[in-house]
């Protein structure tokens with residue numbers, strides 16, 4: 001397969017962040033408003049610390065305000081709910097993101113449910129999930145699935161009519177919203193998962209294959225339809241025979257790349273899109289709060 005069949009999420013995300021920065025500058029000059037993103041980290045999960053640091057850095061680079069709140073892993077649910085209430089009421093904050101996973105003593109659904117829907121830049125709140133599902137009102141769309149859709153549409157065009165899409169994975173964060181977005185773009189959508197009968201056979205039907213199962217290299221090359229577009233959402237750290245670690249996706253990349261028409265690598269595929277879309281959602285929230293139409297990103 002030629003290298004042009006590799007979907008470069010890193011480059012696409014950089015382009016999106018550039019457009020976000022332009023919209024930030026326009027909002028500042030038109031309305032004197034600087035979009036603000038509050039990121040809340042509870043505990044010391046090493047991967048979460050890296051993601052939160054990257055979010056704050058990229059927020060500032062786009063010309064936005066970044067508010068970081070780092071809480072100990074002994075934080076109670078009431079403490080976290082109180083912080084969210086404070087951020088909901090703060091006019092400088094247009095987006096609130098509570099980094100997942102949360103420590104065991106905290107009910108993530110209760111916390112996500114307490115975020116003002118307009119500021120729920122993760123799009124995880126039930127109000128935003130309901131808006132996405134029904135088309136009623138303007139949702140905040142979850143960042144990773146929206147990033148996947150943007151990469152797909154860049155390759156295949158906006159209208160996915162006639163395409164069979166198979167989403168492997170049924171999480172609220174990726175699988176379910178991904179399926180809704182694909183449906184909204186007119187694809188014919190199947191949601192499959194670890195208990196689907198003949199999962200390889202289902203995958204082989206897919207013109208668009210989205211892998212979001214969280215199992216390293218589970219989807220093999222011979223599960224991929226020749227010419228299919230493969231989007232790998234997995235980020236799994238595995239140990240190499242030399243005792244080092246490396247990141248792999250949910251797709252056995254080298255095998256799948258031989259067959260696919262286009263494929264996202266890990267790292268450098270979907271991952272960088274997550275934060276770029278987060279910034280885009282925050283700017284959209286700030287435009288809405290200022291009474292403006294959604295910016296074209």
Ligand SMILES: Nc1nc2c(c(=O)[nH]1)N[C@@H](CN(C=O)c1ccc(C(=O)N[C@@H](CCC(=O)O)C(=O)O)cc1)CN2
Nearest residue numbers: 051098099100101122143267268269270271272274275
């Ligand atoms: N509240 C949220 N929590 C979590 C989300 C989320 O969208 N909202 N998603 C993930 C973590 N995540 C962002 O928070 C995230 C994951 C991965 C990447 C990324 O750029 N990955 C790189 C590789 C990074 C590495 O070397 O480890 C890539 O794929 O190229 C960005 C953001 C869970 N929690």
Ligand SMILES: [Mg+2]
Nearest residue numbers: 268269270271
């Ligand atoms: Mg990636």
